[in-house]
Structure formats: structure tokens, C-alpha cells
Amino acid sequence: MQFDMLLEEIISKSNLHLAYDRVVGNKGAAGVDNIGFSDFSEQVQTEWLLIKSQLEQGKYRPKAVKRVKIPKSNGGIRLLGIPTYMDRLIQQAISQVLVKLYDPDFSENSYGFRAAKNAHQALEKAKEYINAGYSHVVDLDLEQFFDRVNHDYLMNELSKNIDDKRVLKLIHSILRADIEDDGKLVHCKQGVPQGGPLSPLLSNIILDKLDKELERRGHRFVRYADDCSIYVKSKRAGDRVMESISAYLEKELKLKVNVEKSVVTRPWLTRLLGFTFYHKKGSKGITVHRKSIVIYKDKIRGITCRRKPSTMEDRMMQIRQLNQGWGNYFKLSDAKTVFGELDEWVRSRVRLCYWVQWRQVKTRVKQLEKLGVKPYQAYQWGNTRKGYWRTVHSPILTRSLNNAFLKKQGLLSLKEIVAPKAVYV
DNA sequence: CTCGAGATCAC
């Protein structure tokens, strides 16, 4: 499986067309040349022939990547390297061809960045291992994996399968592209740019070596990008594996293992792909990690924030949209009780939100006065402004806020999304 | 099946 004409396949019309559609379709931010998706077609028309000939002669040099820092959910900072649209097009074109070459040979236990593979399959596999008695887990954490990839090692690996020297040279120049940070150019000596379309594939090409080594040693493991969990039967075996695999990674793959974050523990103490494992009264399963629930609650709090002026319909729409997104995610969980509690929590937030709609409360009060009912308690709550919704018990007001009302507003509950009724067509 | 708009997650 060696291709002499790899470059020709990369810059073939059909391949480039696919790559172009993808890159423009993403509508991502512009690179250092400030050419965004609206200007890109023009740039392609004027410059492509020149760039194509440069590629064919192996003379093309990518532009610098734009350094962007984004906060991570755990408080850290993620460094992105954003190539220009043209470089993204080229990388995407390379990626599409190399995936066909490499992906079929990747390990069964590798689930990240791969077509037709997802986190749920990884979790199912992990559950299988745990149920088979592999009750300890070696959690390997690689230190800033993307930023520390060894160029020489990677190029050496690639040259084993790729014969076309121009392609190798092109990839090497992509790896070495300068980084523009605050207007200053920095040379890149190691790492793959996080944000380049080719980077995920390159990461899998490197870590496939780890997969093959683990398989050779007969380990049960699951890998999702740089997140690798090995399942063993005892703490002692785990310590031994941790020791030898760390040594292998540093010596062979030139990668550093984060000793503080790499541990050997029990499955229910780990966080794998946003989930964790539980075993209560003999029943075992997968459930969403506490952190994820906190994130979801924060999102709901944001929508039902009292300070933010927003109509009820608008909030309902936002919650509905959020719920159908999270519903999918929660579907992967085995735990049933979590949703009920979470759903009731959301509904109470919505009720609270409704109460704070001053106009609506006032008009309701007027309606009630017309009917001859004295909405004493509702009025009092409105004046004090700091009541929990439950402190108000005016029967007429609360009746309109029950579940039927929420349903009429179109707010599907989490439970309904996670376990929808069967629909017969 | 393929594209659009929106959303969620993993890394």
C-alpha cells in the first residue's frame, strides 16, 4: 500500500472540492491573513494555480498559524494554532487521502477522531472489561500531547508508509509552520497545531504505536485521542503496567506522561469521556459525571437568570434547544434516577422564572381582582422581591404553573427526551 | 443520501 502519486491524488479536483466544501462549510475564523470564508473563494480563484505549482514542485510553504488561547473547562488554557483558510484547505485535502491509507489499520480500541466511532462505544467496551473482572484502571494522562509531538519521530513514522517525498516535505513544513502570537513570530520546534484539520489524524498515527504495543502485551484498554485507560485485575498489576508503559512512551514515542494526573484507581473514581461508572447494590452501569451535571445546571441558570430581560417564550425555546442537545448526551447513561431529579429541578427553575415576569404577575393580579379574588399572597411576594417561588401559595396562581402549563408552552422534559414514547408511523 | 440553520458531547 504505497503511493508514488500521492500528491496528485491530494490535489485532484474531486478531493480538493470535498476539502473546500468542508473548510468553507465550517465557517471558522480567519487565519493570519485575515481571509475569512466570504473572501476565500476569491483567493482560491486568483492564487490556486500558483500554489498548485508550488505544491507540485515541493516548494510551498504554509503561512504562520494564529495563536489563540481559550479557557478550558477545568480552568486551564488551551492553545490553538489556527492556520489560514488556504492551509486548512491543503491540510484537509491531505487528511482525506491519508485517512484512507491509515484508518483501516488503526486499533479496534482507538475511538477518538475516527469515522463511525464514538465515545459511547468506548464506554461500552470499558464497561465490558470492568464486568469481566478488570476492576482496576490505569488512567494515563499525556502531558500536553498535541504540543509536544516529536517532529522527527512523526516524520520517520510517516515515511514508512508514504513514498511520495513531496508529500512528506509538505507535511513537515506544515508541522514547522511559524506561530504568530501577539504579532510576534515564533518558530515551531515540536507539536502539531491544535486546530489544523490534519492534526487529529497525525495524533492517531503516533498513538497507534501505543495501541499496537498494548495489544502486543495483551492488555485490555480503551483510547480516545490522548486519553488512555487500561483495565487490569489488581492494583499491583496496575502499578506494574503504569511503570512499564510510561517508560515505553518516553523512550519510544518521546512523550511525557503526566505523573500527577496519571493514576491507578477504581473505575467509579475515574472520569472517562465525561462519564463515570457506578456499582450500587450489585447493579453496575455508566452514568454522567457530576461535573457534567454542574455544567448543565449552570446553563439552565443562565437561561433562567432573573437579571437578564427575556420573554418567557424565548427562555422556553432556549431550554428546549438545550434539552434536546443534552438529552442525547444523557441517553448514553444507564442511571435512571438522575434525570427525574434534574428534570424536577429544571421545572422549578422555570416556575421561578415565570414568577419574576413582573408584567405577567401584575396582569394576573388585575384579572384576579376583576374576578373578585384578592391575590393577597402574590402581591406580597411581588413587593418583597426575595421569595422562593414555593413561598407563594395562591391556589389560582399556582394552578396555572403546573406541569400541564409547562407542556402547553412546549417544554419537553428531560425524561421525555431521554426515554421518548414509541412512535408508530 | 446530500447540503443548510441550530444544539450537545468527547478530545
Next chain:
RNA sequence: GUUGUGAUCUCGAG
């Protein structure tokens, strides 16, 4: 302002 790959869902157009 925030890139990328992969997965998923809702709606819409063919």
C-alpha cells in the same frame, strides 16, 4: 472573540 476531527439530535430544503 473560539480552531479542528469525530459522534449525536431537532428543524428545514432538494
